[in-house]
Amino acid sequence: MRNETVSWLFDMIETENLTRKFGDLTAVDNLTLRVDKGEVFGFLGPNGAGKTTTVRMLCCLISKTSGTARVGDYDVGSRENALKIRKIIGLVPDNVGLYESLTAYENLDYYGTLYRRTNSQRKESNEYFLKLLGLWEKRDSLAGSFSKGMKQKLAIARALVHDPEILFMDEPTANLDPESAKTVREFILELKNQKKTIFLNTHNLDEAQRICDRIGILNTRLMAVGTPEELERSIHGRKTVIQLRQLNEPILDALKKLQVKNMVREGNKVTVDVVNPEEENPGMVDAIVAAGGRIETVTVTSSSLEEAYFKLVRENVK
Amino acid sequence: MTTWIPWMIARKELKVIGRKRSIMFYNVGLPLLVAVVFSLEIKNLTASGIPASLQFGAEFIIYLFVLLATVLPSTIAAYSIVGEKVEKTLEPLLATPTTDDEILLGKGIAAFLLPIISTWAAASIFMAASDFILINAGLGYYYFPNWNAGVMLFLLAPLAGVLSIEVAVLASSKVSDVRGANQIAGLMFIPFILILIAAGEGLFTFNVVNLLIFSGIVSIIDVILSVLNKSTFNREEILTKWK
Numbered sequence: 001m002r003n004e005t006v007s008w009l010f011d012m013i014e015t016e017n018l019t020r021k022f023g024d025l026t027a028v029d030n031l032t033l034r035v036d037k038g039e040v041f042g043f044l045g046p047n048g049a050g051k052t053t054t055v056r057m058l059c060c061l062i063s064k065t066s067g068t069a070r071v072g073d074y075d076v077g078s079r080e081n082a083l084k085i086r087k088i089i090g091l092v093p094d095n096v097g098l099y100e101s102l103t104a105y106e107n108l109d110y111y112g113t114l115y116r117r118t119n120s121q122r123k124e125s126n127e128y129f130l131k132l133l134g135l136w137e138k139r140d141s142l143a144g145s146f147s148k149g150m151k152q153k154l155a156i157a158r159a160l161v162h163d164p165e166i167l168f169m170d171e172p173t174a175n176l177d178p179e180s181a182k183t184v185r186e187f188i189l190e191l192k193n194q195k196k197t198i199f200l201n202t203h204n205l206d207e208a209q210r211i212c213d214r215i216g217i218l219n220t221r222l223m224a225v226g227t228p229e230e231l232e233r234s235i236h237g238r239k240t241v242i243q244l245r246q247l248n249e250p251i252l253d254a255l256k257k258l259q260v261k262n263m264v265r266e267g268n269k270v271t272v273d274v275v276n277p278e279e280e281n282p283g284m285v286d287a288i289v290a291a292g293g294r295i296e297t298v299t300v301t302s303s304s305l306e307e308a309y310f311k312l313v314r315e316n317v318k
Numbered sequence: 319m320t321t322w323i324p325w326m327i328a329r330k331e332l333k334v335i336g337r338k339r340s341i342m343f344y345n346v347g348l349p350l351l352v353a354v355v356f357s358l359e360i361k362n363l364t365a366s367g368i369p370a371s372l373q374f375g376a377e378f379i380i381y382l383f384v385l386l387a388t389v390l391p392s393t394i395a396a397y398s399i400v401g402e403k404v405e406k407t408l409e410p411l412l413a414t415p416t417t418d419d420e421i422l423l424g425k426g427i428a429a430f431l432l433p434i435i436s437t438w439a440a441a442s443i444f445m446a447a448s449d450f451i452l453i454n455a456g457l458g459y460y461y462f463p464n465w466n467a468g469v470m471l472f473l474l475a476p477l478a479g480v481l482s483i484e485v486a487v488l489a490s491s492k493v494s495d496v497r498g499a500n501q502i503a504g505l506m507f508i509p510f511i512l513i514l515i516a517a518g519e520g521l522f523t524f525n526v527v528n529l530l531i532f533s534g535i536v537s538i539i540d541v542i543l544s545v546l547n548k549s550t551f552n553r554e555e556i557l558t559k560w561k
Contacts, residue, residue, distance in 0.1 A: 022558065056557060059413050060553075061409070061412055061413060061553050061554075061557055062553065062554050062557055062558055063554055083415045083417070084415075086413060086414060086415040087415045089413070090413075091409070091410060091413035092410075093406070093409045093410055093413075095406035095409070096406075097405065097406040097407040097408070097409055097410045097411075098407065099330075099334060099405070099407055100405065101334050101337045101338070102330070102333065102334065106330075106333070110326075110330045111410075111414065113323075113326045114323065114326070114327075114411075114414040114415070114416050115414060115415065116320070116323075116415070155410070158410065159410070
């Protein structure tokens, strides 16, 4: 358990029973979570789960119905804090929302102005990001002439022109072709290396698993939160699969004496649930060898993030 | 409110508008066309001497420039707001530390400046051309500028321009395309046309007192709509209730 004082120093986003209702519809229900400084936090959930609503509340674009939220050092809720919060965050919305009749450079420069950056700061950051994202040669081209991938990269650059502490990204790779999506993912990983705090809304499980330090699964309510590995284990735990040359009754009896859980036999293969395979597997191997068995392979498996996700989301629907 | 931010927003708006040929033609070309056409009309009317109805005719034409000021700003204001809504550019804009007032004012400045300046420029061309024609036709004095034209162009036209923008902003919250916003904003053209019809029927006279009263009424409506717009144009409303 983290010390609360330390937690306060390192949490960049904190919500406590954060709720948003639209009339009778509850879009976000009692959301409690923390995102650490420098962490990439993935928010997974189906369409309509409340991911965008959460981001909008945290970006002070819409109000909360109840609960509390803090972004950086500021509580979400007051008009004064809203302006302070917007200064330290960057938002990449699900629609890139670029000014298509402005050039790439003009788009960035305009936003730099809105973030009260000086001329020299804007010039420097515009050039840095356009070069970093491979758009420098296209700086004088209208954003409307860009491909989807280029637009998405420009939208990310736009959200970073003021060097924000926290970056909110809402489905940054949705509707992108695989190559563009890969480019965007690589850029997010680059930002991760720069220790930016990133709050990433996605419904791409593979993306979440590859990029995020921790993942929250939301379906109006927060169903689970943890590292991708923790979420995978949370569903079925881990399993040890032992492949034998010949599986017979004495071997099965030997394993039963160890009181293994959920033993399943399939041909010459036996699968059992394990909590700590490093401690439990040697005992099983010894028992099998003592019973005259010859082991070909021992594999430890866990359920996939996809399985975990679907189980949690479907449980919530029921 | 940071005073220079609205100007930066207005500068961006004008840059975008400057690249939209139809909006530019409408806002710059139309007033110039009116100036040229009615200067030629003055020339035709004075072909056989100074007409007896010179005052009514000249003021009628100046009032046409007021009508332009009631229509043109709404085209830019509607594009500036509904256009952002259609192109999904509002959300990232609203996520910046810019206040609702700064955004609204910036867009208002852009929508106001171009049409009002082009209206003034076109009216000046018309007045100069008319004076030249009238002097040559035998009028012994410069007809323009005069108090009626001054009140119409420098008081009523800007107030009508502001009204046009206010209505366009209100309309923008209810429609999902620029044309729809323009159509709703165009409704405010009606009371201004009614004044023109009333003048034609002899029920209204273009004199300084009447024009000041009319301007006063328009300014009161401007203030009321401005308060309404402040409650309509806020982040929560835009992101959750605007169509």
